[in-house]
Amino acid sequence: MSTRAPRRTQHERRVATRARILDCAVACLLERGYAATTISEVQERAGLARGTVQHHFPSKQDLVVDATAHVVEARLARFEHEARLVPPDRRPFEAFVDLAWRDLNSPAFFAALELWVAARTDTQLRDRLVAEERRLFERMRSVYASVLGDPYATDPRTPTVVEFTIDVLTGLSMTTMLTGNLGEREAALRRWTYAVALMYGEIAPDDLLAGPRISTSAG
Incomplete structure (x- = not known):
């Protein structure tokens, strides 16, 4: 046979x-x-x-325009895999910030970054990239909410917290890429984790400077 x-x-x-x-x-x-x-x-x-x-x-343009969707699929696959590996007992704010950082410091993100820069002067690439990024973040938002868990998943502040986190950590990733200063990166990630807890009212403003151990109802 x-x-x-x-x-x-x-x-x-x-x-x-x-x-x-x-x-x-x-x-x-x-x-x-x-x-x-x-x-x-x-x-x-x-x-x-x-x-x-x-x-x-x-042409090269045909290639890089279609590469945008390929990058997005690779980024989503890695992101969703990382989300499945989050331990169930991990503190929600720490898990959320860590997951965002892993995505924004991944090879797929840096490949996307190259496309972002090129799209500044390429209308066709920019239009495709905007559409693919919209699709990417729609999927990511639902995963971030599930990682935060209840009661944060349905909290009206969550969309804003997610957007702020992506914006802040995107800047941090780009800065770290240029400077290689890992110590400052780790300190900034800790501070942002506390800032997320502050936005949800889980810690007092003075605690943001002290850097307390975060205690939440979902963690």
């Missing part, structure tokens, strides 16, 4: 080739930056003929 796997269809081969090209494009964005992400570089990484790559993506 033959155990040989069935041959893939033409559609399956096409999908696999396309995914391979996009994987290589994202890796190139991360390792070498937007300017060095060329059809030739991606072709070499993928081990494919130039004609094959250009059959799927005739």
